[in-house]
Amino acid sequence: MAISLSLGRQGVLFGLRLSQFNKCSWPSQPCQDRVRSFFQTPWMLGVSPLKVQMPALSPTMEEGNIVKWLKKEGESVEAGDALCEIETDKAVVTLESNDDGVLAKILMEEGSRNVRLGTLIALMVEEGQDWKQVEIPAPDAASPAAAPSSSDAGAASTLTPAAPSPSPLPKPVTSGPLRLSPAARHILNTHGIDPKLATPTGPRGLITKEDALNLLKKSPSPKTAPVTITTAAPRPAPIPGVPPPPPGNRPNIPPVSVPGKPGAPGSFTEIPATNIRRVIAQRLTESKTTIPHAYASIDYQIKVSVNDFIIKAAAVTLREMPEVNVTWSGDGPHLLDSIHISVAVATDRGLITPIIRDAANKGVQEISATAKVLAQKARDGKLLPEEYQGGSFSISNLGMFGITGFSAVINPPQACILAVGTSRTELRLNEDDQMLCKQQLMRVTLSSDGRLVDDELASRFLDKFRANLEQPQRMALA
Amino acid sequence: MLTNISNVLRACAQRNGAAAVVSARTYSDFTTQATFEIKKCDVFKLDEAPATQVVMTRDEGLQYYRTMQTMRRMELKADQLYKQKIIRGFCHLYDGQEACAVGIEASITLKDHLITAYRAHGYTLTRGGTVKEIMAELTGRRSGIAKGKGGSMHMYCKNFYGGNGIVGAQVPLGAGVALACKYKDTDELCVCLYGDGAANQGQIFETYNMAALWKLPVIFICENNRYGMGTSVERAAASTDYFKRGEFIPGLRVDGMDILCVREATRFAADHCRSGKGPILMELQTYRYHGHSMSDPGVSYRTREEIQEVRSKSDPISLLKDRLLSNNMASVEELKEIDVEVRKEIEDAAQFATTDPEPPLEELCNHVFSNNPPVEVRGTNPWAKLKGSVPNITVV
Numbered sequence: 001m002a003i004s005l006s007l008g009r010q011g012v013l014f015g016l017r018l019s020q021f022n023k024c025s026w027p028s029q030p031c032q033d034r035v036r037s038f039f040q041t042p043w044m045l046g047v048s049p050l051k052v053q054m055p056a057l058s059p060t061m062e063e064g065n066i067v068k069w070l071k072k073e074g075e076s077v078e079a080g081d082a083l084c085e086i087e088t089d090k091a092v093v094t095l096e097s098n099d100d101g102v103l104a105k106i107l108m109e110e111g112s113r114n115v116r117l118g119t120l121i122a123l124m125v126e127e128g129q130d131w132k133q134v135e136i137p138a139p140d141a142a143s144p145a146a147a148p149s150s151s152d153a154g155a156a157s158t159l160t161p162a163a164p165s166p167s168p169l170p171k172p173v174t175s176g177p178l179r180l181s182p183a184a185r186h187i188l189n190t191h192g193i194d195p196k197l198a199t200p201t202g203p204r205g206l207i208t209k210e211d212a213l214n215l216l217k218k219s220p221s222p223k224t225a226p227v228t229i230t231t232a233a234p235r236p237a238p239i240p241g242v243p244p245p246p247p248g249n250r251p252n253i254p255p256v257s258v259p260g261k262p263g264a265p266g267s268f269t270e271i272p273a274t275n276i277r278r279v280i281a282q283r284l285t286e287s288k289t290t291i292p293h294a295y296a297s298i299d300y301q302i303k304v305s306v307n308d309f310i311i312k313a314a315a316v317t318l319r320e321m322p323e324v325n326v327t328w329s330g331d332g333p334h335l336l337d338s339i340h341i342s343v344a345v346a347t348d349r350g351l352i353t354p355i356i357r358d359a360a361n362k363g364v365q366e367i368s369a370t371a372k373v374l375a376q377k378a379r380d381g382k383l384l385p386e387e388y389q390g391g392s393f394s395i396s397n398l399g400m401f402g403i404t405g406f407s408a409v410i411n412p413p414q415a416c417i418l419a420v421g422t423s424r425t426e427l428r429l430n431e432d433d434q435m436l437c438k439q440q441l442m443r444v445t446l447s448s449d450g451r452l453v454d455d456e457l458a459s460r461f462l463d464k465f466r467a468n469l470e471q472p473q474r475m476a477l478a
Numbered sequence: 479m480l481t482n483i484s485n486v487l488r489a490c491a492q493r494n495g496a497a498a499v500v501s502a503r504t505y506s507d508f509t510t511q512a513t514f515e516i517k518k519c520d521v522f523k524l525d526e527a528p529a530t531q532v533v534m535t536r537d538e539g540l541q542y543y544r545t546m547q548t549m550r551r552m553e554l555k556a557d558q559l560y561k562q563k564i565i566r567g568f569c570h571l572y573d574g575q576e577a578c579a580v581g582i583e584a585s586i587t588l589k590d591h592l593i594t595a596y597r598a599h600g601y602t603l604t605r606g607g608t609v610k611e612i613m614a615e616l617t618g619r620r621s622g623i624a625k626g627k628g629g630s631m632h633m634y635c636k637n638f639y640g641g642n643g644i645v646g647a648q649v650p651l652g653a654g655v656a657l658a659c660k661y662k663d664t665d666e667l668c669v670c671l672y673g674d675g676a677a678n679q680g681q682i683f684e685t686y687n688m689a690a691l692w693k694l695p696v697i698f699i700c701e702n703n704r705y706g707m708g709t710s711v712e713r714a715a716a717s718t719d720y721f722k723r724g725e726f727i728p729g730l731r732v733d734g735m736d737i738l739c740v741r742e743a744t745r746f747a748a749d750h751c752r753s754g755k756g757p758i759l760m761e762l763q764t765y766r767y768h769g770h771s772m773s774d775p776g777v778s779y780r781t782r783e784e785i786q787e788v789r790s791k792s793d794p795i796s797l798l799k800d801r802l803l804s805n806n807m808a809s810v811e812e813l814k815e816i817d818v819e820v821r822k823e824i825e826d827a828a829q830f831a832t833t834d835p836e837p838p839l840e841e842l843c844n845h846v847f848s849n850n851p852p853v854e855v856r857g858t859n860p861w862a863k864l865k866g867s868v869p870n871i872t873v874v
Contacts, residue, residue, distance in 0.1 A: 055561030059773070080767060080785050093775065098554045118562050203861060 049123035104131035184212035292450035315359035342391035405443035522729035528746035577794035581740025605638035619834035646679030656696035675706020693756035721761035734764030844868035
């Protein structure tokens with residue numbers, strides 16, 4: 001009804017728009033004053049808009065977040081142009097416009113969260129019309145359009161299970177043993193319902209799970225299912241609650257499991273995400289969903305266990321294998337000539353990766369000093385853009401938290417990230433004297449972009465890396 | 479309030495009356511027909527080609543414009559409704575390819591037959607379906623053209639055999655329809671459409687063989703929109719000259735974005751068939767703006783720039799509009815008026831399609847068999863029997 005109301009208004013608007021052009025040419029009439037005031041009301045002067053509603057960009061989407069508007073108010077839009085980016089339940093998808101026109105008003109700003117399907121998010125006008133004069137429809141005109149459709153879907157689905165129950169002819173169970181399927185038996189036992197009351201529809205008189213469920217539905221709350229299915233009138237969805245006592249002497253046993261209410265008010269506190277976290281979240285999602293990650297792990301014996309040695313070892317290995325020192329440039333690998341390693345630092349604001357430039361040519365002590373300085377700057381929030389943008393390879397070390405091994409998410413457009421675990425002691429059988437001896441092991445996992453560094457390349461990289469770490473003297477010679 | 483409106487409308491009417499007189503004078507200033515130069519079609523195994531100088535009258539032009547605009551807005555409305563989850567399931571949109579449907583229909587009659595694949599909304603419209611019926615079918619309501627039981631891919635009307643979901647399967651069926659025409663010795667032919675992806679199907683080559691052997695009156699039309707789902711033609715076909723694939727069947731390559739090209743080529747092909755020379759193959763080079771279906775965003779295998787380029791340079795409705803305006807066959811206001819009327823028609827149809835009730839459960843088994851009712855129809859397992867009370871409509 002709301003839809004027809006707004007259409008009707010648009011119809012009247014269109015008819016009367018013709019008379020707006022030249023008010024002075026009207027014949028003088030006694031009611032001219034009334035008419036003039038009628039015409040000067042805001043909703044008559046407005047331009048009827050083309051509505052942009054929140055679309056379902058994936059079949060399971062019910063609501064979305066508006067990430068970014070790609071057009072500004074007043075900017076002209078052609079059919080096929082991207083209007084805004086919408087974050088669905090699965091990914092960030094671009095919304096395209098189907099019409100030519102001018103974007104007149106953005107109703108849901110960037111960062112609007114949980115915008116329901118069908119809500120008005122923007123208004124457009126046709127080209128040549130004054131976009132500033134666009135009339136903004138009342139907010140409740142749009143939402144009932146979504147509400148009836150969802151309650152209709154609910155009503156239609158609740159009616160269809162009710163409808164088949166009158167149609168299959170109930171065969172009375174006269175004699176013979178009662179035949180129950182195991183699922184039906186369980187359901188009827190749990191709810192304490194007499195199986196003789198069920199109408200068997202299975203082969204040879206079997207009471208199936210559906211029959212048990214139907215019986216369950218019929219006995220606690222008898223539904224008066226109307227025969228006519230009218231989708232026009234919104235019907236309130238059946239409220240799940242405590243069933244009333246059934247007629248007869250059947251015991252009113254409530255269902256055994258009550259659906260939990262996660263997120264009920266008072267049971268949690270919401271911490272709004274800072275911008276950094278939001279960006280990190282968005283970038284991580286983008287990385288994990290768009291880059292084909294490939295993983296490879298290796299254990300190596302620790303002779304010296306310092307993070308800076310790891311950085312040095314990674315840099316040296318990259319120098320030996322320049323095919324791994326690449327970034328993704330949109331269509332293919334982009335070989336880099338220098339080796340800059342990003343090191344992950346945890347701050348209260350989030351994880352940030354300052355870069356150690358030209359790590360292969362620096363000594364271990366120099367790397368150590370640089371890493372300390374950068375980590376302190378990161379914690380203070382004083383990193384300059386060139387200190388955290390760029391980089392060809394990332395290293396993330398969670399060893400101090402006792403993590404044995406983990407796999408990290410790649411920072412696009414880099415190709416790899418090395419996840420370093422903690423050092424652990426393990427027993428090893430010594431081949432020469434058949435005695436058990438201790439060894440220090442550490443697990444590193446390399447996440448690589450499958451488009452640039454495939455499994456074979458990753459394995460060779462890890463092999464060289466292990467060789468470099470287990471015999472650090474090799475690095476001095478390189 | 480009502481008196482205000484009535485006074486305003488009276489004032490409007492007076493003004494509009496004057497306006498009508500003014501515009502009636504200018505209508506006679508329009509050229510009633512003009513000759514246009516169109517692109518020459520590449521031919522294969524043919525001595526002649528379709529004409530390059532064609533005549534179009536003002537009425538024809540306006541009718542093509544209206545039909546193409548209706549098709550375009552209907553598809554865009556279907557896109558909108560799908561995104562509001564009012565249409566579910568499959569939905570393959572035809573916008574960008576309107577010139578093909580309207581051009582073909584312009585050269586055949588409603589007595590001829592047509593069969594196509596799943597991108598069929600446009601053809602349902604040109605073959606006699608109304609926008610209301612088509613949209614109600616998309617939303618699955620009882621006033622749909624297939625009683626709400628078919629959906630997007632199963633729309634039918636007289637001499638239009640759908641609406642076929644299996645890729646390429648409609649081509650042998652089309653040859654069968656042509657065989658019926660030849661057998662009954664009517665002057666009818668069958669237009670059988672398929673896409674660039676289906677063109678590599680084996681059953682199509684089998685059909686070519688039988689059609690050529692028995693000289694069936696069938697026009698095979700390959701709608702080449704450059705992408706079979708997400709695969710471009712260069713990556714899919716060893717030979718992208720789809721009009722030559724018939725080998726022993728003569729072929730034509732036509733610019734599918736120019737309605738006059740399509741109309742002229744179809745006229746040529748229809749004459750070829752009706753004169754008893756057997757089948758002929760036509761490749762229409764066209765483009766679709768949307769993705770393959772509603773679950774395909776359409777930009778992962780092609781760039782937005784490519785779509786925008788085709789939209790700006792070869793949009794079929796814009797091409798026709800430019801032709802009409804530059805030859806003084808219509809005015810901008812007239813075309814705008816047609817746009818507004820079309821928009822209103824589509825809005826009404828969408829409104830109707832959203833509020834119409836769904837088909838009742840009793841209709842489930844109707845129109846399945848052609849036997850006299852009541853008919854027993856098998857349910858989901860051999861022991862489940864459902865009753866069908868209405869037979870299928872036998873189409874003669």
